[in-house]
Amino acid sequence: MVQKRTEELNVKNKELADALHELELSLEKLVRQEKLASLGQLTAGIAHELQNPLNFVNNFALLTTGLITDYKSEQNAEEQKAILEDILANVERIHQHGTRASRIIKRMVDHSRLSKGEFEMTNLNSICKEYLFLAYAGIKSNIHGFECKLIENYDEKVPLISTVPQDVARALLNIINNAFYALNDKKNNPETAPDYSPQLTVSTKLENEKIFISIKDNAIGIPDEIKEKIFNPFFTTKPPGDGTGLGLSISHDIVRNLNGEIVLKSKVGEGTEFVISFPAQ
């Protein structure tokens, strides 16, 4: 009897261990999905940003080819001079837009350089600036016609700190993407006033030997009864496919691991502010 029981228990134990293992695997998969989603958005945004200057370069190059043909067949010296002036102006534009494309590629490279995940002396103002830019480009390429007023206010006194820039960027990106989602939600809600204008303010401040990063939107806000839940893994109010519920939980863990804190302030109907703080060291 005892032996039979023991065998049954062993089987049950094995089943439980298998179930646990499966759960771990799906959790890993979800975390990877959340990572990929924010990465995919960034890539889409960068591609979208690059397309613009490249279109200019191609169009002006074509135009210039036409002008050169005109120049060759033109007899009048005055006219030829005028065409040359146009050619010169176009080449300058090509250079200008080419330079813009190079700057965007530099951002991309900076982003992948960050992926090492190591501690380094980091300029938090630049991280905010860059990732706000990337996130905005990402959302615009995902949601056609999305427009949002960005207000940036960076405190020049914020010192470099030793931290993991890639992690800070991820934490920020989650929060910024949530804000854009909420702003878009509010904009598209039929009950929203027609003159509503989505707005996102990102600012930094050095105060009492702490660095504060604030991300503030004027979207729907977060009701009191769900405020304490939003940092929980898997808590989401979004339809399946739109959210994993992992973003804020990951941001929270990242910031805690870097000795920082995240504080949430929100009022329904007015908006939401997340404040991340780090010791200035």
Ligand SMILES: Nc1ncnc2c1ncn2[C@@H]1O[C@H](COP(=O)(O)OP(=O)(O)O)[C@@H](O)[C@H]1O
């Ligand atoms: N800026 C915001 N405005 C309103 N609600 C927000 C905002 N940021 C987060 N939330 C709420 O917190 C929930 C959890 O966010 P998160 O952990 O990033 O998961 P997900 O974005 O996948 O839903 C969201 O589903 C949303 O209800």
Ligand SMILES: [Mg+2]
């Ligand atoms: Mg999220």
